[in-house]
Amino acid sequence: MDIYIDLFLCFFKIGLFAFGGGYAVISLIQHDIVEVNGWLSAKEFTDIVAISQTTPGPIGVNAATYVGYTATGSAIGAFVATFAMLLPSIILMLIICYFFGKFHQNKYIEYCFLGLRPAIIGLIAAVCLQLTNKENFIDYKSAVIFLVVLFASKKIHPIWLILGSGLAGWLLYSF
Amino acid sequence: MIFWQLFITFFHIGFFTIGGGYVMIPLIEKEVVDKHKWIDSQTFIDMLALAQSVPGIMAVNTAIFVGYHRKGILGALCCLLGCVLPSFIVILAIAISFSQLKGNQHIEHIFQGIRPAVVALMVYSVWSMIKKIPQKWVNYTIIVAVTLILFFLPISPIWLILVAAFLGLLIGIRQEKR
Numbered sequence: 001m002d003i004y005i006d007l008f009l010c011f012f013k014i015g016l017f018a019f020g021g022g023y024a025v026i027s028l029i030q031h032d033i034v035e036v037n038g039w040l041s042a043k044e045f046t047d048i049v050a051i052s053q054t055t056p057g058p059i060g061v062n063a064a065t066y067v068g069y070t071a072t073g074s075a076i077g078a079f080v081a082t083f084a085m086l087l088p089s090i091i092l093m094l095i096i097c098y099f100f101g102k103f104h105q106n107k108y109i110e111y112c113f114l115g116l117r118p119a120i121i122g123l124i125a126a127v128c129l130q131l132t133n134k135e136n137f138i139d140y141k142s143a144v145i146f147l148v149v150l151f152a153s154k155k156i157h158p159i160w161l162i163l164g165s166g167l168a169g170w171l172l173y174s175f
Numbered sequence: 176m177i178f179w180q181l182f183i184t185f186f187h188i189g190f191f192t193i194g195g196g197y198v199m200i201p202l203i204e205k206e207v208v209d210k211h212k213w214i215d216s217q218t219f220i221d222m223l224a225l226a227q228s229v230p231g232i233m234a235v236n237t238a239i240f241v242g243y244h245r246k247g248i249l250g251a252l253c254c255l256l257g258c259v260l261p262s263f264i265v266i267l268a269i270a271i272s273f274s275q276l277k278g279n280q281h282i283e284h285i286f287q288g289i290r291p292a293v294v295a296l297m298v299y300s301v302w303s304m305i306k307k308i309p310q311k312w313v314n315y316t317i318i319v320a321v322t323l324i325l326f327f328l329p330i331s332p333i334w335l336i337l338v339a340a341f342l343g344l345l346i347g348i349r350q351e352k353r
Contacts, residue, residue: 013333015230015231017333018230018231018232019336019340023300023304024332024336025232026297027332028332031325031331032331035329043286046289046293046294047290049293050286050289050290051266053193053296055193055266056189056190056191056192056193056261056265057189057192057259057261058232058233058235061235061263062266065262065263065266065267065270066266066269069266069270069271070270070274073274075267078263078266078270079263082259085232086231086235086255088230089229089230089231089232089235089239090239092230092231093226093229093236093239093240093243093251094243094248094251096225096229097239097243097244097251106228108347109228110228110347111346111347112340112344113343114343114344114347115317115338115339115340115341115342115344115346116339116340117308117314118313118314118315118317118318118339119321119335119336119338120304120336121304121305121318122317122319122320122335123321123325123335124297125318125322126321126325128294128301129322129326131293131294132294136291136293137290137291137294138287142287142290145288145291145292145295146291146292146294147295149291149292149295149296150298150299153295153296154299158296159193161295161296162289162292162296164292165288165289165291165292166285166286167288169286169287169288169289170288172288173284173288174280174281174284
């Protein structure tokens with residue numbers, strides 16, 4: 001039972017502070033799920049980012065569902081984590097819709113984003129550094145894949161890059 | 176029936192948008208504004224600004240707003256459920272099959288190729304986000320400071336988010352006074 005309460009509280013917190021679309025979520029999951037609670041290894045976390053990029057839906061929902069299942073081994077865990085992640089959005093959005101009907105952009109909220117936008121970039125940059133570890137980069141072949149994908153990113157859609165690097169990994173490491 | 180239509184429209188959007196929430200927004204606009212005319216174009220644009228400033232997943236916030244605008248709380252829940260259900264089902268199926276495939280050599284080799292690619296994609300998204308914000312020294316300072324603090328200190332990103340929002344507020348008020 002405790003694990004369900006922990007999952008609920010943890011994903012509620014992530015949902016509450018998930019500013020700036022999916023990007024801040026990645027940082028919050030890396031900290032709370034990987035480092036603090038250890039529900040995922042850095043390797044599994046990287047795999048979830050890859051799965052999110054190649055399946056439908058926002059990464060926050062994907063991660064919550066996946067972690068909820070793996071941490072408890074049941075679909076109920078997946079539901080609890082996903083619901084907790086969405087709950088802050090539901091509450092805040094319904095309150096705003098109810099009181100404001102039509103929303104007018106508030107200048108103070110806009111000011112906060114002057115600081116939030118660069119900060120969110122920094123959050124992702126830190127995750128990049130944290131994921132550049134021995135679990136994800138096992139040998140020189142990993143470095144080659146990293147460089148090829150980095151330079152191809154401008155022209156090719158992420159889905160194809162992930163599928164292509166999966167194929168490359170299978171060919172390079174199986175034979 | 177309108178509730179079913181709200182649900183199925185967002186289920187469709189949720190199912191066919193691969194690669195995260197931002198991909199969903201243009202599709203939501205097409206369905207909700209152009210096709211069904213549930214919301215006019217200006218309200219949709221105002222609402223996007225709102226969905227971005229409220230915490231949570233932007234596509235989910237958008238779905239809640241559209242549903243509420245059309246049919247109140249029940250409408251909001253229909254859109255939310257439609258938007259989230261496809262990814263919930265797909266990921267649950269993947270998580271269940273993964274737990275059975277654990278230790279499969281082929282799967283492990285595939286992911287050994289994918290993992291460095293994911294890091295490269297994230298590095299690239301950092302680079303493209305840097306190009307999109309105003310090129311000022313204060314922005315560079317915040318980016319570098321947040322990166323280093325989070326990497327070297329065992330601190331929660333939440334504190335950095337709160338401090339950055341407060342800092343933004345101060346910057347905005349100072350600009351206003353000038």
